[in-house]
Amino acid sequence: MSTAMTFGQKQFIPTPPDKGSFPLDHEGICKKTMVRYMKCLINNNSNNSLCRDEAKEYLACRMENNLMAKEDWNNLGFQENKEER
Amino acid sequence: MKNKYIVTMNRVLLMNRCCYSVISAHDQKEKIRSTLNYMIALGIMTVGLSYAAVPLYRIFCQAYSYGGTTGQIEANKAVSNMKAIKDRPIKVRFNADTASSMQWNFKPQQPDITVLPGETALAFYTAVNPTDKAVTGISTYNVIPFEAGQYFNKIQCFCFEEQQLNPHEQVDMPVFFYIDPEYIEDPKMEFIDEIVLSYTFFEAKEGMKLPVPSYVKQ
Numbered sequence: 001m002s003t004a005m006t007f008g009q010k011q012f013i014p015t016p017p018d019k020g021s022f023p024l025d026h027e028g029i030c031k032k033t034m035v036r037y038m039k040c041l042i043n044n045n046s047n048n049s050l051c052r053d054e055a056k057e058y059l060a061c062r063m064e065n066n067l068m069a070k071e072d073w074n075n076l077g078f079q080e081n082k083e084e085r
Numbered sequence: 086m087k088n089k090y091i092v093t094m095n096r097v098l099l100m101n102r103c104c105y106s107v108i109s110a111h112d113q114k115e116k117i118r119s120t121l122n123y124m125i126a127l128g129i130m131t132v133g134l135s136y137a138a139v140p141l142y143r144i145f146c147q148a149y150s151y152g153g154t155t156g157q158i159e160a161n162k163a164v165s166n167m168k169a170i171k172d173r174p175i176k177v178r179f180n181a182d183t184a185s186s187m188q189w190n191f192k193p194q195q196p197d198i199t200v201l202p203g204e205t206a207l208a209f210y211t212a213v214n215p216t217d218k219a220v221t222g223i224s225t226y227n228v229i230p231f232e233a234g235q236y237f238n239k240i241q242c243f244c245f246e247e248q249q250l251n252p253h254e255q256v257d258m259p260v261f262f263y264i265d266p267e268y269i270e271d272p273k274m275e276f277i278d279e280i281v282l283s284y285t286f287f288e289a290k291e292g293m294k295l296p297v298p299s300y301v302k303q
Binding site: 012014015016019022025031038041045055058078 | 161164165167169194195196197198199200201204205206207209225226227228231234238239240241242243244245246248249250251254256257258259261263298
């Protein structure tokens with residue numbers, strides 16, 4: 001990945017995720033919500049803006065089952081007001 | 086009479102002065118040479134400092150900053166305050182790779198997602214361990230084009246930490262990310278509407294020290 005020739009060229013520096021790493025869902029607890037999210041994506045032509053509710057559900061499932069640290073929805077980008085919808 | 090006296094006195098003084106300068110011509114040369122040496126040394130020192138500043142700055146930043154990212158509190162504030170920008174949809178395509186010796190089957194669940202800058206998005210990858218023994222993997226990622234990488238912020242993902250898969254286990258790995266709304270103000274990004282996010286999984290063997298970035302908490 002980094003050889004002598006890449007010195008001086010632009011190097012991509014990966015940054016760590018803000019809230020760390022997701023623990024793996026070995027038991028598949030949140031698989032149902034994930035499948036729902038994927039179905040929504042397929043139905044809406046992979047448009048993220050239309051599937052945010054399902055994404056919120058998935059993250060809520062993760063938080064409930066101790067697979068994710070509990071976070072305020074605002075800090076995850078899910079504003080409570082839906083005026084723009 | 087007085088004028089003549091003054092004029093002669095001036096001439097005498099001038100000669101004295103000029104005689105003094107003749108005697109100290111050698112000293113003056115020394116002075117000039119030493120001044121020149123000082124100037125040259127100053128010039129070389131300035132050039133040297135400007136070369137040395139680059140690694141010194143890097144060391145300083147590594148010691149006192151957070152690897153270029155802002156603190157945790159600021160990240161939360163940034164995310165809660167950002168607004169989605171509706172007129173620049175960006176298509177994020179997902180790519181998954183494994184190292185040649187890595188036996189997992191690793192692929193993205195969706196080929197792409199259309200996302201707005203400032204809007205958080207969720208994407209999934211799936212990894213399957215087809216072997217009969219537990220395999221531990223560690224992943225890293227890459228964003229193409231290079232200039233778009235600075236706007237790609239991950240809130241949470243599965244990279245840089247060892248993930249273990251039991252034999253014949255399949256697991257979904259989510260990536261929760263957003264594209265910084267400042268993306269639209271960058272003139273270099275004006276015609277870039279597609280970003281490729283590529284994850285690569287490597288096998289983490291016992292006793293093998295991977296070159297993990299220094300900011301990762303082990």
